[in-house]
Amino acid sequence: MLALLALNLPARAQEATAERAYIQIRVNGLSCPFCAYGLEKKLKKIAGQKNLHIQLEEGLVTLDVPADKKPAKETIQKIVTDAGFTAKEVNFSDTPFKHEDEDSH
Amino acid sequence: MLTFYSPGANAHEPLYGFGPHVLFKGGWAPHITTNFSGKLVESEYALGYGITPAWTGIAEVGFSDASGPYQASFYRLKSKYRFYINNQPGYSHQVALISQLTLPAQNGEPGAFDMAFTGGREGLKFYWFASAGYGLRFADNPVKPGNRVIYNFTLGYRPFRVNYYKPDIVFFVETTGFTFQRSKNNGEPVAESGGSVFAVAPTFFFTYRNLAVRGGVQFGVWEDGFVNKPDTNFKLTVEVHL
Secondary structure, eight states: OHHHHHHHHHHHHHHHHHTEEEEEEEEETOOOHHHHHHHHHHHTTSTTOEEEEEETTTTEEEEEEEGGGOOOHHHHHHHHHHTTOEEEEEEEESSOOOOSOTTOO | OOOOSOOOSSSSOOSSSOOSOOOOTTOEEEEEEEEEETTEEEEEEEEEEEEETTEEEEEEEEEEOTTSSSEEEEEEEEEEEEEEEEEETTEEEEEEEEEEEEEESSTTOOEEEEEEEEEEEEESSEEEEEEEEEEEEEOSSSEEOOOEEEEEEEEEEOOSOOOTTSOEEEEEEEEEEEEEOOOEETTEEOTTOOEEEEEEEEEEEEEETTEEEEEEEEEEEEEEETOOOOOOEEEEEEEEOO
């Protein structure tokens, strides 16, 4: 019974992962934490967002959202612009993006 | 009062001067600034709001004990419009136009309307700001105070690596100069009026997430004409972005 459950776990995890859409934003103009707070505040208004992570030195922001509520690239670009920055790239993925500063928080 | 341009609703900007940064759209920035100069205490209570991504409005009330009891000394409305921005990886160049109307809270005190251009760079390691402005001064009095020119230049350095989730500090050296034109009495220049001053101030800017504390000490280093250089004074600002 336990063996059957164990065999089933990876499939379930994959299913849970597949329900999320992962977003990576390459942001120009990020240079100080105080300024970046406005970006965090605005991105946190995206419905169902989780795991928002800002890497200042790398100029990267990652988050994930429910796959069926994935915002359009233009929506994300406008959010970043309203916060005072420029979204140079917006990438979507079915799997999480790696953080380059994993020990940051 | 030589600190005509209070900071606030900004980012890593000069404590004694000004800079081009504006609030994010829809953002609120309450902040309190207190200046100690000898026995004189001046405070400003201000609230900034990000009207658009490029335009911030700020309302301020100043308090002072300069004329006896600690009481309201001025009301101020300030607009900052950033008309140029160049965001690049790890830094940003910006230029803004600041305009502000200052009305005295007490009879006999002068009011002012100031406009200034300010620009600079904010980076992961280095900062600089340069600004220049002109202020019209007026008073309900036969003696009209002279208009003024302000200019400042600031350099900043962040000694540690920056991380969004950790406290951050940047150190600055600020220079500020003022030139006052001669006052006029019924249209005639007042002989012993007008002049220039110059001051230097080491300052710091400490932040943790949406809380900022900045402080510093200003030294008057030069004076000319009939204006006294500022006494050594200490300034502290606490600001929150909401």
